[in-house]
Amino acid sequence: AQRVTQPEKLLSVFKGAPVELKCNYSYSGSPELFWYVQYSRQRLQLLLRHISRESIKGFTADLNKGETSFHLKKPFAQEEDSAMYYCALSVRETSGSRLTFGEGTQLTVNP
Amino acid sequence: GAVVSQHPSWVICKSGTSVKIECRSLDFQATTMFWYRQFPKQSLMLMATSNEGSKATYEQGVEKDKFLINHASLTLSTLTVTSAHPEDSSFYICSAPWWNTQYFGPGTRLTVL
Numbered sequence: 281a282q283r284v285t286q287p288e289k290l291l292s293v294f295k296g297a298p299v300e301l302k303c304n305y306s307y308s309g310s311p312e313l314f315w316y317v318q319y320s321r322q323r324l325q326l327l328l329r330h331i332s333r334e335s336i337k338g339f340t341a342d343l344n345k346g347e348t349s350f351h352l353k354k355p356f357a358q359e360e361d362s363a364m365y366y367c368a369l370s371v372r373e374t375s376g377s378r379l380t381f382g383e384g385t386q387l388t389v390n391p
Numbered sequence: 392g393a394v395v396s397q398h399p400s401w402v403i404c405k406s407g408t409s410v411k412i413e414c415r416s417l418d419f420q421a422t423t424m425f426w427y428r429q430f431p432k433q434s435l436m437l438m439a440t441s442n443e444g445s446k447a448t449y450e451q452g453v454e455k456d457k458f459l460i461n462h463a464s465l466t467l468s469t470l471t472v473t474s475a476h477p478e479d480s481s482f483y484i485c486s487a488p489w490w491n492t493q494y495f496g497p498g499t500r501l502t503v504l
Contacts, residue, residue: 324495366434378425379493383434
């Protein structure tokens with residue numbers, strides 16, 4: 281069965297500092313990985329996906345199949361980045377695709 | 392972009408009553424929708440996959456008779472919590488896929504007294 285692990289429940293950095301949110305996964309097939317973000321009192325929204333290899337709001341994430349990781353990085357954190365971040369793995373099944381979420385990391389960027 | 396709505400956003404009910412939560416895709420059609428449950432400061436746990444025109448697929452450990460799912464149309468899925476008890480109090484979130492991306496509803500806070 282697939283599994284997503286985010287080892288840090290809480291992460292606190294100062295504004296302007298680099299930030300890395302860790303995500304490791306276990307899945308025997310070819311993974312599709314995502315990062316979702318949930319700002320305070322807002323719905324969950326897609327931040328980025330590994331397939332598109334894009335940078336959103338300064339965040340990037342690289343899929344490392346050897347280390348089964350998909351860490352989220354930003355070189356200079358901003359206060360508005362404070363939110364809950366979830367790493368998620370999409371698995372295609374006969375019934376369709378479904379997401380498995382990690383436990384989430386609460387990022388706080390201090391002024 | 393694709394928008395998913397949920398109604399109600401917040402509901403309080405007495406123990407033993409049933410509560411229906413609606414999930415709608417506002418500007419796209421979804422043959423599949425997903426229902427999640429989220430406890431405070433915890434991750435989203437997939438409860439079931441709602442399939443338009445057929446039975447829902449439940450995750451292991453989720454009681455089918457407790458959490459009734461009906462996908463009545465291509466834009467509407469409903470989750471009914473039957474004979475609710477305080478332990479059913481939680482945040483229920485739905486999502487629908489559009490162009491390989493899951494779009495999430497704002498969630499429904501259920502409190503069972």
